[in-house]
Amino acid sequence: MIQQDYFRLMKVATAYRESKILLVANDLELFTILSHQSMSAENLALKLQVEPNPLSILMNALVAMGFLSKEKEHYRNTGISDKYLVQGKLDYMGHFLKQSHIRWNQFNHLAESLQPGYAPIQTFESIDEERRFTHSWIWGLDNLGHNAAASIAQSLDLSGVRRMLDIGGGAATYSIAFAKRNPELICVLLDLPVALEVARENIKRHGLDDRIQTMEGSYWKLDFGTDYDAVWMSNILHGLAQEENENLMAKSANALLPDGRLIVHDMFFTDDSHTNPYYPALFSVQMLAHHGKSRCYSLKEVQEWMIRAGLSNVRRTTLDSGFDLMAGSKI
Numbered sequence: 001m002i003q004q005d006y007f008r009l010m011k012v013a014t015a016y017r018e019s020k021i022l023l024v025a026n027d028l029e030l031f032t033i034l035s036h037q038s039m040s041a042e043n044l045a046l047k048l049q050v051e052p053n054p055l056s057i058l059m060n061a062l063v064a065m066g067f068l069s070k071e072k073e074h075y076r077n078t079g080i081s082d083k084y085l086v087q088g089k090l091d092y093m094g095h096f097l098k099q100s101h102i103r104w105n106q107f108n109h110l111a112e113s114l115q116p117g118y119a120p121i122q123t124f125e126s127i128d129e130e131r132r133f134t135h136s137w138i139w140g141l142d143n144l145g146h147n148a149a150a151s152i153a154q155s156l157d158l159s160g161v162r163r164m165l166d167i168g169g170g171a172a173t174y175s176i177a178f179a180k181r182n183p184e185l186i187c188v189l190l191d192l193p194v195a196l197e198v199a200r201e202n203i204k205r206h207g208l209d210d211r212i213q214t215m216e217g218s219y220w221k222l223d224f225g226t227d228y229d230a231v232w233m234s235n236i237l238h239g240l241a242q243e244e245n246e247n248l249m250a251k252s253a254n255a256l257l258p259d260g261r262l263i264v265h266d267m268f269f270t271d272d273s274h275t276n277p278y279y280p281a282l283f284s285v286q287m288l289a290h291h292g293k294s295r296c297y298s299l300k301e302v303q304e305w306m307i308r309a310g311l312s313n314v315r316r317t318t319l320d321s322g323f324d325l326m327a328g329s330k331i
């Protein structure tokens with residue numbers, strides 16, 4: 001075997017080590033503690049109430065991975081961990097990492113998801129645990145999306161849009177970005193109750209309570225109304241089966257005013273072969289393990305659903321910021 005192939009196989013086969021080391025360190029809030037000072041493994045172990053020797057082995061690996069540096073026996077954050085893994089910082093990604101760690105258990109059932117009749121395994125032991133996970137997940141999505149949302153809001157022309165429905169709006173990441181960019185805009189954020197707990201806190205944090213309203217409940221059950229200039233759907237498709245997406249699009253199209261438009265965004269569109277780009281191709285497998293029915297979709301598939309939902313001028317737009325959207329109008 002060529003040496004390059006050997007190393008590639010080894011790297012992929014053992015990638016779980018890197019993931020687990022980083023995810024455990026993030027769960028311990030190790031980077032948050034080290035943001036204020038450099039520390040020895042002994043002192044940090046005292047603070048974390050763990051054993052110093054195993055902790056030093058973990059931290060040495062984090063040095064090797066570039067998330068810590070070590071001078072004599074003292075460890076400190078590197079640029080990347082200090083920017084993204086310290087609680088309270090603007091670019092904090094720790095929530096996203098925490099929910100990735102929780103997803104780990106679901107991903108363990110990947111082999112079963114290939115069997116007929118697979119139903120995703122419920123991994124929460126209590127309602128409280130599920131609530132904690134949902135909070136972490138929704139904040140994680142905000143970690144992941146707030147920069148993208150700001151740049152989409154900057155390049156998406158919403159002139160003439162006064163009321164926008166944000167379906168499955170999560171932490172209100174996109175509604176916040178749109179409301180900030182468009183001072184006349186009122187957003188209605190629809191989501192499930194626990195997700196809205198996070199959204200309300202985020203909306204308040206941004207001082208937008210007067211312009212982002214919430215609609216609590218399931219998008220399958222709620223009556224959306226019919227008075228929206230735009231319906232925004234972001235990162236919803238990859239969690240739903242094909243026929244569910246078609247149903248949701250038809251329901252969304254009905255919520256539009258005669259000159260309104262449905263705008264669909266997803267961080268994880270694939271190309272028509274579903275093998276590219278790399279991240280969505282792999283994320284599809286994760287969705288399969290989680291939901292047993294969904295995957296990432298191509299822009300062409302989304303376009304077909306929108307046309308079947310009765311929308312016209314259904315077109316892909318690549319924004320200046322590089323993000324792809326699919327939009328269609330009621331007339």
Ligand SMILES: C[S@@+](CC[C@H](N)C(=O)[O-])C[C@H]1O[C@@H](n2cnc3c(N)ncnc32)[C@H](O)[C@@H]1O
Nearest residue numbers: 141145168169170191192195217218219234235
């Ligand atoms: C992947 S997140 C996307 C959140 C947000 N749109 C974004 O792009 O950051 C999917 C969202 O759909 C919401 N959701 C899932 N099932 C739902 C349902 N039946 N009714 C309403 N919202 C739902 C979730 O709570 C979550 O906020």
